[in-house]
Amino acid sequence: MASSTPSLLFTTTTTLLLVLLLRAPCLSQALTLTLVNNCPFTVWPAIQPNAGHPVLERGGFPLPTLTHRSFPAPDALWSGRVWARTHCSHAHGGRFSCATGDCGGRLECGGLGGAAPATLAQFTIHHGHADFSSYGVSLVDGFNVPMTVTPHEGKGMCPVVGCRADLLATCPPQLQMRSPPGHGPVVACKSGCEAFRTDELCCRNHYNSKETCRASSYSEFFKRACPATFTFAHDSPSLMHECSSPRELKVIFCH
Structure with missing residues (x-):
């Protein structure tokens, strides 16, 4: 023995x-979240959590051209959105503001949402037993910079989605947002809702259902250029994907 x-x-x-x-x-x-700026100018990424989830990276920061910033996603569950603010500056008196995506004139958004129009990346990230991430890119609130979401080392439904096209050059005149207003360059492309404020285009009141909320000629402009995006409120949910155990989700501004 x-x-x-x-x-x-x-x-x-x-x-x-x-x-x-x-x-x-x-x-x-x-899971690591990485924001990459391939634009030929500085952008100011903003991060807004959904209700009940923590603010990441204080909600916003500057990201110079050809740089990136990585940070860990929270444990268990996190959902929220990411967008780029553009044409930002400190005005006289020191007040910070951005021509697109502004969050109340704050450098660090601290959980505040951004002004439309802006290209949005949307996430729901799980850790633990249900270890998957869903993500998508939305033009429902309009467009300001090209954006894609790229997962790394995931399993299952893990495509690259988003909008690579620069829609500022082709934006219809009635959707163009200029800065300064009226005579400046086009800095964003509005949604039909933002441009005309009608219930039908905004999918609200009587139009707030899958049966009554329909694509419009304005949302079709975005869909033709960037088919792998949401373009109106009740657009196909199949554009959200469930990617099991990705090591990184990379949001890339411009290409």
């Missing part, structure tokens, strides 16, 4: 080590 004890200890120890090694990737894997 004495001679078999070392063998038994070795077997037990080896089994425990194997269990720990097999479990280590699951325990150590943390």
